[in-house]
Amino acid sequence: MIEIRFHGRGGQGAVIASELLAQAAFLEGKYPQSFPFFGVERRGAPVTAYTRIDDAPIQIRTSITDPDIVVVLDAQLMRTISVTAGLKPDGLLLVNSEKAPDALASSFKGRVATIDATSIALAHGLGSKATPIVNTAVLGALARASGIVTLDSVRKAVGRFVPAKQQANVMAAEDAYQHVVSLAVVP
Amino acid sequence: MTQLVISGNYAQSYAAKLARVHVVSAYPITPQTAIVEKIAEFVASGALPAEYIKVESEHSAMQACISASALGARTYTATSSQGLLLMHELLHWAAGARTPVVMGVVNRAVAPPWSIWTDHGDTMSQRDTGWIQFYGESNQEVLDTTLMAFRLAEHPEVRLPAMVTEDAFYLSHTVEPVDIPGQDQVDAFLPPRERSSTLEVGKAMRLGSFTGPEHYMEFRHKIAKAMVRTRDVFLEIEDDYARITGRNHGGLLPTYKTDDADTVLVTMGTATTTARGVVDAMRADGHKVGLAKLRTFRPFPVQELRDLATRVDRIGVLDRSFTFGAAGAAFTEVAGALYAAPHHPQLRGFVAGLGGRDITAAMVREALLDLLTRDGPESSWVELKSRTEAS
Numbered sequence: 001m002i003e004i005r006f007h008g009r010g011g012q013g014a015v016i017a018s019e020l021l022a023q024a025a026f027l028e029g030k031y032p033q034s035f036p037f038f039g040v041e042r043r044g045a046p047v048t049a050y051t052r053i054d055d056a057p058i059q060i061r062t063s064i065t066d067p068d069i070v071v072v073l074d075a076q077l078m079r080t081i082s083v084t085a086g087l088k089p090d091g092l093l094l095v096n097s098e099k100a101p102d103a104l105a106s107s108f109k110g111r112v113a114t115i116d117a118t119s120i121a122l123a124h125g126l127g128s129k130a131t132p133i134v135n136t137a138v139l140g141a142l143a144r145a146s147g148i149v150t151l152d153s154v155r156k157a158v159g160r161f162v163p164a165k166q167q168a169n170v171m172a173a174e175d176a177y178q179h180v181v182s183l184a185v186v187p
Numbered sequence: 188m189t190q191l192v193i194s195g196n197y198a199q200s201y202a203a204k205l206a207r208v209h210v211v212s213a214y215p216i217t218p219q220t221a222i223v224e225k226i227a228e229f230v231a232s233g234a235l236p237a238e239y240i241k242v243e244s245e246h247s248a249m250q251a252c253i254s255a256s257a258l259g260a261r262t263y264t265a266t267s268s269q270g271l272l273l274m275h276e277l278l279h280w281a282a283g284a285r286t287p288v289v290m291g292v293v294n295r296a297v298a299p300p301w302s303i304w305t306d307h308g309d310t311m312s313q314r315d316t317g318w319i320q321f322y323g324e325s326n327q328e329v330l331d332t333t334l335m336a337f338r339l340a341e342h343p344e345v346r347l348p349a350m351v352t353e354d355a356f357y358l359s360h361t362v363e364p365v366d367i368p369g370q371d372q373v374d375a376f377l378p379p380r381e382r383s384s385t386l387e388v389g390k391a392m393r394l395g396s397f398t399g400p401e402h403y404m405e406f407r408h409k410i411a412k413a414m415v416r417t418r419d420v421f422l423e424i425e426d427d428y429a430r431i432t433g434r435n436h437g438g439l440l441p442t443y444k445t446d447d448a449d450t451v452l453v454t455m456g457t458a459t460t461t462a463r464g465v466v467d468a469m470r471a472d473g474h475k476v477g478l479a480k481l482r483t484f485r486p487f488p489v490q491e492l493r494d495l496a497t498r499v500d501r502i503g504v505l506d507r508s509f510t511f512g513a514a515g516a517a518f519t520e521v522a523g524a525l526y527a528a529p530h531h532p533q534l535r536g537f538v539a540g541l542g543g544r545d546i547t548a549a550m551v552r553e554a555l556l557d558l559l560t561r562d563g564p565e566s567s568w569v570e571l572k573s574r575t576e577a578s
Contacts (some may be wrong), residue, residue: 026192035361059464061457062545
């Protein structure tokens with residue numbers, strides 16, 4: 001079983017990202033489970049969302065405390081929230097940041113990857129400069145950096161299930177897939 | 188049949204649509220709002236030709252459902268926590284008037300302090316209203332049970348309202364694969380409601396009128412008898428559902444690995460899934476443990492529990508609510524059911540997961556080990572924080 005935890009702010013689409021990942025995994029014949037944990041339901045408030053993916057029906061219904069992968073939709077959250085809490089040492093930390101992964105190496109000793117999802121989202125007209133909707137770009141980057149789902153499944157899931165601007169969202173995911181930078185762990 | 192990855196909320200909405208409900212009246216409340224939003228979409232698009240009655244409160248929503256149901260309509264509503272509490276008076280009315288309203292409830296802790304997260308305090312405090320109560324473990328079970336609930340509630344020997352509950356967030360907002368039966372399958376299983384004992388133009392009838400001491404007890408006794416009858420009727424209905432869809436969720440008290448178990452944990456709702464994983468892991472270590480899930484709380488599966496008690500030495504009850512001044516509601520009921528039985532396993536109560544706290548695999552394992560190895564207190568609260576931890 002693979003466990004993924006998303007950290008974002010209300011309005012960025014972290015919950016939808018976790019659900020789209022579940023849809024993409026389902027398209028590949030896997031058993032997914034995804035759910036959000038809301039703090040306060042308002043725009044800008046920190047939001048956590050979880051996705052589990054397995055080859056068999058999932059026998060657990062709790063939040064995820066020891067994830068294999070952590071995805072951060074807003075790097076500013078890392079100042080106030082311990083996003084890497086419980087992240088497995090051989091896991092992956094993917095952050096929406098314009099910085100190179102080695103700039104974030106102090107946050108996590110395992111694999112770190114970064115994607116400038118904000119620029120990609122804005123280039124495709126997704127959200128506004130104040131609140132870019134980065135979820136589909138982040139999902140494209142996640143597919144590449146983790147290999148847990150294929151880009152093709154992400155394309156299909158995004159095309160079918162995002163409520164608006166399907167084409168722009170698919171293109172944002174494709175762009176991010178091409179541009180994600182992953183820092184290999186030096187053994 | 189199609190398979191979709193949907194939330195527990197949408198599982199309720201799809202069930203109401205497949206049941207071809209005539210009247211829906213609801214007032215939105217977190218976290219059930221998505222149930223009635225989706226139904227409103229179905230109605231607006233014409234996919235569900237139903238009357239959607241907008242109201243100003245949950246109290247009115249239930250009143251609208253009771254009135255429509257009394258006229259023979261198949262009716263549905265949904266609510267959660269404080270909304271359910273506001274309905275309380277009308278819940279008694281629905282049962283007393285024998286209107287087979289079906290309601291989805293997203294189990295959520297009761298305020299204050301305010302919470303949007305799950306526990307069973309809201310529906311447990313409605314257990315004496317005369318409603319049939321189902322507690323769901325998965326989105327599939329929620330959808331299937333809602334369809335069965337319509338047929339059960341409307342059965343001429345039952346005619347009682349039914350609520351199908353799901354844990355907030357752990358089901359309501361969790362997306363997972365769900366088989367959606369075809370409309371033809373549902374139509375074969377759930378024909379239109381029969382018009383019997385319903386109000387009709389040109390037919391003199393009275394509903395809910397004044398009743399003196401000479402008859403009131405008999406009215407109550409009819410409800411009591413109907414609730415007893417519910418057990419067998421439901422088992423027949425579930426067999427029929429299984430014939431059509433291939434799915435049977437195991438009656439009122441589905442058990443897991445209890446045949447040779449010494450120790451069994453009784454669970455409700457989504458804690459069951461996690462507990463099943465723990466049972467598998469502990470079995471691998473040689474512990475003879477098992478599970479029994481209270482799928483219905485009303486009617487309470489007394490017969491099933493007494494059967495279970497003949498096979499096991501120790502029973503633990505995991506409650507996601509608490510009855511102040513007494514114990515966990517499920518614990519009290521299990522104890523009551525077993526008192527008159529010939530076999531008395533050791534009984535322990537565990538209160539856990541209130542206000543949406545995770546019921547973790549480690550917690551369940553600890554409770555089962557505690558049951559297996561120690562003679563602990565009759566009832567305990569699991570992993571309660573000390574004052575310093577909580578601050």
